Structures are given as structure tokens and as C-alpha cells.
């Protein structure tokens with residue numbers, strides 16, 4: 001099978017892919033689905049002193065905005081967007097496949113409840129904290145400098161975790177462990193310190209939500225077999241594909257934003273082993289193309 005990149009809404013493609021055909025799924029869905037809640041919800045409460053409208057039996061009522069409720073509506077909408085895609089994701093995984101779900105710290109708890117419902121609580125293996133240190137620091141609370149990645153196995157008793165393939169990291173206090181251990185380094189825990197994609201780096205594609213290759217490299221190497229198939233259906237700049245090309249895995253990427261496809265066409269220029277579906281990459285990479 002060739003690597004595939006689709007320009008399409010992901011749900012329509014997921015439905016066409018065969019069950020139990022994927023070794024590993026990584027997704028980094030956007031919180032803002034682009035659907036704006038236009039409704040402004042209000043409620044009236046009886047208030048004879050400060051009321052701004054007169055109602056039943058001449059009583060005064062005050063108008064209160066239900067901002068909180070609007071938030072819940074918007075969130076239900078987001079979970080409603082994710083749910084059918086996550087159900088498809090589980091169907092597509094091989095019996096020993098797994099899903100990494102990358103999300104903002106404000107949304108992670110709602111998403112975990114949704115994922116527990118789809119995969120089962122026992123299938124939850126880890127919450128990985130990707131910690132970085134970049135940007136301004138609020139003085140009003142602890143500055144939030146992390147993302148969350150939830151890891152679920154289709155079968156919690158049989159899943160891929162290539163311990164030997166995981167890149168080791170330096171000990172914090174190498175003097176305490178002796179020179180041999182210090183030279184070997186240690187295995188990472190569920191807390192991963194890693195910089196964001198540096199502004200002037202070779203890796204930077206210009207796609208605003210691009211994730212670091214180092215994070216995807218670790219996930220792909222630890223949780224998929226050599227030659228296996230990795231799916232990312234919120235592909236963005238194609239970081240998952242780049243990690244697969246480096247590590248000898250095949251990939252299927254899906255995105256519905258033409259800018260993501262343009263960025264991927266540049267990122268994978270010269271790589272013949274990719275089938276583009278619904279998009280012509282030479283549009284982007286041919287200098288004369290309009």
C-alpha cells in the first residue's frame with residue numbers, strides 16, 4: 001500500500017476504510033470546529049427593584065444572560081462532532097492497535113469521559129503531559145504550559161509498546177546513578193519535556209498548529225510496528241506523515257483545509273510514495289502554477 005493523503009472531511013473517508021486495518025491512530029483535533037453558536041440565551045428572574053421588563057401580573061423581571069449554558073451547548077456540539085469520528089477510529093484499529101488523542105488542558109476531561117465511553121475505561125493506558133516552556137507567563141495563576149495526550153488501546157491486554165525503540169533521555173542527576181547508567185540514559189515517563197517547533201527551525205512549516213516532530217517520532221516508534229499503518233485524520237501540516245517516513249511506517253493522512261494540503265505538498269515534495277486523493281500537489285509545488 002502507498003502512503004495516502006486525502007483532501008476531504010474526515011468522517012466521509014473514515015467510513016470507507018476497512019475495519020481492523022490500522023495499527024496506530026494519532027489525532028490532534030481543533031477545539032474550534034468553526035461552527036459558531038449564534039444563539040444568545042437569556043432567562044428572566046423576578047426582581048421588583050432592578051427589573052428591566054414587566055411581565056405576568058405586572059411584576060418586574062430582570063434579564064440574565066445564560067453564558068454558562070451557551071458554553072455547554074457549544075461544548076456538546078464539539079463532543080457531538082468528535083463522537084462519530086472516534087467510533088470510526090476504534091472500528092479501524094487492528095485488535096492490538098491504539099489511539100493517541102492530543103488535546104488542550106481545558107478540554108481534556110470532557111474528552112476523556114467521551115473516550116472512556118467508546119473504548120471502555122480499562123482501555124485507557126496513559127495521560128501523557130507534553131510540557132513546554134514558551135510564551136508569556138500570567139502572574140494571576142500558574143502559567144499553563146502543557147498539552148495532554150490520552151492513550152487508549154483497543155485491547156488493554158494486547159497492544160504495541162516497543163520499549164527497546166524508545167529514545168532514552170538523560171538522567172536529571174547523573175551523578176547519583178553511576179557512569180554506565182548515566183551514559184545509557186533513562187526511559188521517559190508520562191511527562192514529556194519538549195520544546196514547541198522553534199520559529200526559525202528547519203522543521204517549521206508555517207502551519208499555525210504544527211506539532212513537533214520529536215513528539216510524533218516517539219509515539220510512532222513506541223506504538224506501531226515497522227512497516228505498520230498509521231492514520232492521522234486531523235493531519236494539518238502532516239507531522240505524523242513526516243515521523244512515519246523517518247521510521248519506516250506507512251501513513252494515511254486526512255485534512256479538509258486547503259492550506260494544510262498546500263503545506264503538506266511542500267513538506268513531502270520529492271516523495272513519490274504518496275497517493276494524493278482529491279488534491280493535486282503540483283498545484284502548490286510547480287513554480288508556474290497559478
Ligand SMILES: C[S@@+](CC[C@H](N)C(=O)[O-])C[C@H]1O[C@@H](n2cnc3c(N)ncnc32)[C@H](O)[C@@H]1O
Pocket residue numbers: 008009010011028029030207209210211212233234235236237238239240254255256257260
Ligand atoms: C490542530 S490541527 C492539526 C495539526 C497537526 N497535528 C500538525 O502537526 O500540523 C487540526 C487540523 O484538523 C483539520 N480538520 C478540522 N476538521 C476537520 C474535518 N472535519 N475533516 C478533516 N480535517 C479537519 C484542520 O483543518 C486542521 O488542519
